[in-house]
Amino acid sequence: MHNPQLNKDGKLKHLLSIEGLPRAILNQILDTAESFTGVSEREVKKVPLLRGKTVCNIFFENSTRTRTTFEIAAKRLSADVLNLNVSTSSQSKGETILDTVDNLTAMHADMFVVRHSQSGAAHLIARHVAPHVHVVNAGDGRHAHPTQGLLDMFTIRRYKPDMHNLRVAIIGDVLHSRVARSEIHALTTLGVPEVRVIAPKTLLPQDVEKLGVQVYHDMRAGLKDVDVVMMLRLQNERMSGSLLPSAQEYFKCFGLTQEKLALAKPDAIVMHPGPMNRGVEIDSAVADGMQSVILPQVTYGIAVRMAVMSILAGSNDA
Amino acid sequence: MTTPLPEAEQLLTRLAEQLRPVITPATALVGIHSGGVWIMQRLLKLLDMPLAHGTLDVSFYRDDFNQRGLKPTTRPSQIPFEVEARHIILIDDVFYTGRTIRAAMNELFDYGRPANISLAVLVNRGGRELPIAPQFSACELPLPADKNLQLLQHEDGRFYLRLDDQA
Amino acid sequence: MKIHIKNGRLIDPKHGIDGQHDLYIAAGKVVGIGEAPAGFVANQSIDASGLIVCPGLVDLSARLREPGYEYKATLESEMRAAAAGGVTSLVCPPDTEPVLDEPGLVEMLKHRAKQLNLAHVYPLGALTRQLAGAQLTEMSELTEAGCVGFSQADVAITDTLVLWRALQYAATFDFTVWLRPEDPYLAKSGVAHDGEIAARLGLRGIPAAAETLALEIIIRLVRETGARVHVCRLSTAESVSLLRQAKQQGLPISADVAAHYLHLTEFDIGFFDANCHLKPPLRTQRDQQALCAGLADGTIDALCSDHAPVDDDAKLLPFAEAEVGATGLELLLPLAVKWAQDRQLALSTAIASITSRPAAIIGLDAGHLGLGAVADVCVFDPAQYRRIEAKSLISQGKNTPFIGMELPGVVRYTLLQGQLVHQA
Numbered sequence: 078m079h080n081p082q083l084n085k086d087g088k089l090k091h092l093l094s095i096e097g098l099p100r101a102i103l104n105q106i107l108d109t110a111e112s113f114t115g116v117s118e119r120e121v122k123k124v125p126l127l128r129g130k131t132v133c134n135i136f137f138e139n140s141t142r143t144r145t146t147f148e149i150a151a152k153r154l155s156a157d158v159l160n161l162n163v164s165t166s167s168q169s170k171g172e173t174i175l176d177t178v179d180n181l182t183a184m185h186a187d188m189f190v191v192r193h194s195q196s197g198a199a200h201l202i203a204r205h206v207a208p209h210v211h212v213v214n215a216g217d218g219r220h221a222h223p224t225q226g227l228l229d230m231f232t233i234r235r236y237k238p239d240m241h242n243l244r245v246a247i248i249g250d251v252l253h254s255r256v257a258r259s260e261i262h263a264l265t266t267l268g269v270p271e272v273r274v275i276a277p278k279t280l281l282p283q284d285v286e287k288l289g290v291q292v293y294h295d296m297r298a299g300l301k302d303v304d305v306v307m308m309l310r311l312q313n314e315r316m317s318g319s320l321l322p323s324a325q326e327y328f329k330c331f332g333l334t335q336e337k338l339a340l341a342k343p344d345a346i347v348m349h350p351g352p353m354n355r356g357v358e359i360d361s362a363v364a365d366g367m368q369s370v371i372l373p374q375v376t377y378g379i380a381v382r383m384a385v386m387s388i389l390a391g392s393n394d395a
Numbered sequence: 396m397t398t399p400l401p402e403a404e405q406l407l408t409r410l411a412e413q414l415r416p417v418i419t420p421a422t423a424l425v426g427i428h429s430g431g432v433w434i435m436q437r438l439l440k441l442l443d444m445p446l447a448h449g450t451l452d453v454s455f456y457r458d459d460f461n462q463r464g465l466k467p468t469t470r471p472s473q474i475p476f477e478v479e480a481r482h483i484i485l486i487d488d489v490f491y492t493g494r495t496i497r498a499a500m501n502e503l504f505d506y507g508r509p510a511n512i513s514l515a516v517l518v519n520r521g522g523r524e525l526p527i528a529p530q531f532s533a534c535e536l537p538l539p540a541d542k543n544l545q546l547l548q549h550e551d552g553r554f555y556l557r558l559d560d561q562a
Numbered sequence: 563m564k565i566h567i568k569n570g571r572l573i574d575p576k577h578g579i580d581g582q583h584d585l586y587i588a589a590g591k592v593v594g595i596g597e598a599p600a601g602f603v604a605n606q607s608i609d610a611s612g613l614i615v616c617p618g619l620v621d622l623s624a625r626l627r628e629p630g631y632e633y634k635a636t637l638e639s640e641m642r643a644a645a646a647g648g649v650t651s652l653v654c655p656p657d658t659e660p661v662l663d664e665p666g667l668v669e670m671l672k673h674r675a676k677q678l679n680l681a682h683v684y685p686l687g688a689l690t691r692q693l694a695g696a697q698l699t700e701m702s703e704l705t706e707a708g709c710v711g712f713s714q715a716d717v718a719i720t721d722t723l724v725l726w727r728a729l730q731y732a733a734t735f736d737f738t739v740w741l742r743p744e745d746p747y748l749a750k751s752g753v754a755h756d757g758e759i760a761a762r763l764g765l766r767g768i769p770a771a772a773e774t775l776a777l778e779i780i781i782r783l784v785r786e787t788g789a790r791v792h793v794c795r796l797s798t799a800e801s802v803s804l805l806r807q808a809k810q811q812g813l814p815i816s817a818d819v820a821a822h823y824l825h826l827t828e829f830d831i832g833f834f835d836a837n838c839h840l841k842p843p844l845r846t847q848r849d850q851q852a853l854c855a856g857l858a859d860g861t862i863d864a865l866c867s868d869h870a871p872v873d874d875d876a877k878l879l880p881f882a883e884a885e886v887g888a889t890g891l892e893l894l895l896p897l898a899v900k901w902a903q904d905r906q907l908a909l910s911t912a913i914a915s916i917t918s919r920p921a922a923i924i925g926l927d928a929g930h931l932g933l934g935a936v937a938d939v940c941v942f943d944p945a946q947y948r949r950i951e952a953k954s955l956i957s958q959g960k961n962t963p964f965i966g967m968e969l970p971g972v973v974r975y976t977l978l979q980g981q982l983v984h985q986a
Binding site: 081093096173174175193195196197198200201205217218219220221255258282283284285287288 | 756757758760761762763764765767769833834875878879880881882883
Binding site: 088101105108109111112113114115116119120121123124125126387388390391392393 | 452454455456460461463464465467468469470471472473501502504505506507
């Protein structure tokens with residue numbers, strides 16, 4: 078099947094999902110991001126790469142954090158940035174996603190950064206946009222959050238350069254997590270030999286092992302000798318109901334504490350995509366502890382998004 | 396081409412001798428990836444002076460980004476010294492259109508305001524498209540536009556030049 | 563009007579006919595097979611050399627979208643599509659707007675269809691008012707108005723007591739109840755089979771158990787009430803074996819499968835292809851194989867199109883929000899022929915699954931070409947392939963997962979009661 082993310086020369090045209098991207102492209106993004114980290118430390122934190130281009134952040138689902146990092150990234154590339162929060166109310170007036178996209182295309186936007194609550198929204202937009210427009214998926218439903226997956230890989234590579242020799246555990250609500258899906262695909266594509274998921278059965282998708290992961294339901298077994306611990310956020314509304322009895326019980330069984338972390342390798346790093354629920358999925362002592370790389374993750378997010386945007390913007394068909 | 400290409404190692408020595416007189420404690424060498432960085436490293440050895448130095452990858456400043464996109468590999472630029480008021484010698488292997496040098500100067504200015512910038516190259520092949528020219532070049536070798544001149548390294552690290560037909 | 567269809571290969575599964583026989587039609591009926599009746603002089607003769615002559619197709623599920631959804635399709639557009647697909651009898655589910663729960667609405671629909679006279683239309687009445695699953699409809703009245711059975715379309719009855727009583731009441735009059743087995747809670751907001759693809763794409767899953775659990779309840783209730791139930795749109799391998807057991811026990815139960823499920827699996831969703839947003843969801847290859855085998859061995863009685871024209875705007879949405887359904891009337895014959903080809907089955911097996919077998923479920927004297935039968939006839943070229951393209955479809959619904967595919971079987975002539983209603 079034709080991969081809608083690549084152009085006819087096999088270059089990255091849209092970033093919609095990590096799944097299906099060749100390892101070389103992931104490495105190109107990570108290497109380019111490495112070059113951009115220096116830019117943020119200079120006197121002038123800008124490069125002229127996207128001068129004259131318009132990047133449009135269309136957020137059908139609110140997320141100030143993610144939108145801000147994309148905005149900073151675009152501005153450091155000298156692009157003009159347009160932010161659009163499409164509230165659900167204006168959608169219910171009958172304007173469809175594609176109407177919104179058409180309107181912005183008419184204003185000569187060159188790139189759309191899209192966040193939507195429905196899986197597949199970014200694919201739909203990418204199928205529909207004019208040939209010169211690039212689409213970056215900033216999170217679609219439960220499907221994918223590829224830039225988060227990439228910045229997590231960037232972080233891991235900084236601390237554990239030999240990806241071929243790692244054991245990684247992803248812990249928490251995999252079922253509803255676009256971050257988890259992107260992380261799993263990124264890790265397996267980059268050649269990490271052992272990826273584990275640890276969660277109760279109610280928070281795992283059916284057939285999740287077909288994504289190339291080993292399934293654990295017990296933190297103590299799952300954390301044993303891992304190099305990287307990747308926590309997932311648990312949404313408030315899922316903490317008590319038919320998925321889980323309570324946040325307390327969840328923390329007891331699947332929350333990351335110093336004591337459980339001690340089962341991982343001594344130099345294991347701890348990651349979280351944020352925002353954290355302290356005392357629900359992660360203990361504060363761990364979140365703020367020596368092994369936590371949660372803040373560097375945020376920093377690297379900008380360089381990774383700069384890399385993605387500049388690679389996409391430079392992949393126009395001749 | 397029947398005339399043999401100049402010996403790159405000889406050009407390197409010649410360039411070092413050209414630069415030696417102008418170097419002061421305020422001088423910094425900046426090599427442009429990748430040929431310029433190789434030359435800079437050899438110059439540092441030949442000159443045998445404790446000079447400030449750095450590297451530039453001008454990918455993010457190129458004027459052909461819209462046509463050609465980003466190179467598959469970029470390396471971080473590293474300017475580990477204060478650019479402000481510095482005498483900077485930019486170093487590249489082959490001088491051609493001058494566009495790379497423009498990009499490099501733009502990038503340098505994003506680090507600070509140098510006192511002056513000069514340009515040193517191994518070969519000036521002619522064909523500039525901008526009002527930029529090298530102050531120091533070890534060799535003038537005018538070439539037609541359909542030729543591509545490249546600096547390469549032997550396995551033992553010695554330099555040599557190669558001339559190809561433009562792809 | 564007397565018509566002579568000559569030189570064709572006549573396939574009439576009900577009578578075990580498969581051979582070179584001419585067909586003679588007069589006054590809307592079949593008057594001769596192989597041999598002209600005495601004194602027969604044709605007004606028109608159709609040369610069917612190299613073509614197959616078979617009964618007009620009987621489709622057990624085609625949404626015509628009238629009344630209420632004329633922006634998606636109209637009776638006229640869809641009946642023309644039926645004629646183009648060789649379909650001469652079609653059963654339509656009651657989920658129109660308003661719902662077919664009153665005799666007046668059914669009479670109106672029958673009347674409109676009769677005026678157009680492109681296919682026989684057999685409505686299913688709603689089993690409960692508004693399909694709300696609470697109050698029974700006037701089944702006797704609706705039957706008199708022309709309903710051939712009673713259905714909940716895609717709306718499950720959540721209250722098992724209501725379902726029990728509905729079956730008891732229908733059994734009183736020997737009406738057939740049509741049910742699509744799906745547990746409403748397990749299927750709630752699901753949009754894809756709960757398996758690998760749903761896991762990858764982050765789509766809400768509908769487990770196979772949603773169907774089998776509901777089917778087990780239906781089978782149990784059939785046993786308790788003696789009601790005749792037609793189970794619609796099976797999608798899982800497990801359902802096929804449950805059904806097989808139920809039939810072995812002699813329960814009055816029949817079933818159909820829609821043509822998509824013989825050819826597609828969850829993997830065809832690809833990168834969120836909304837044309838594959840179907841109910842029930844496309845499932846695994848194992849399920850697909852079992853459905854194909856079940857239809858071939860007769861466990862599943864009939865093949866239907868599950869025709870559901872959807873307007874483009876309703877499909878140009880993220881997968882889960884895109885409306886369910888695909889156009890199918892013009893694809894039923896090609897997909898049946900392809901099924902027979904892929905599985906190396908006799909063509910007559912494929913034709914039986916879309917003619918005599920579905921006709922038997924509605925208790926209709928149709929789907930065959932015996933002497934004296936109504937001359938609903940389909941003449942098609944089994945060797946010709948057609949590329950399915952939106953613009954060449956007559957249905958107002960242009961969405962189908964088969965767009966761009968080459969499918970065998972091109973309909974040349976469709977006759978309804980001895981009248982030519984389609985020619986290509």
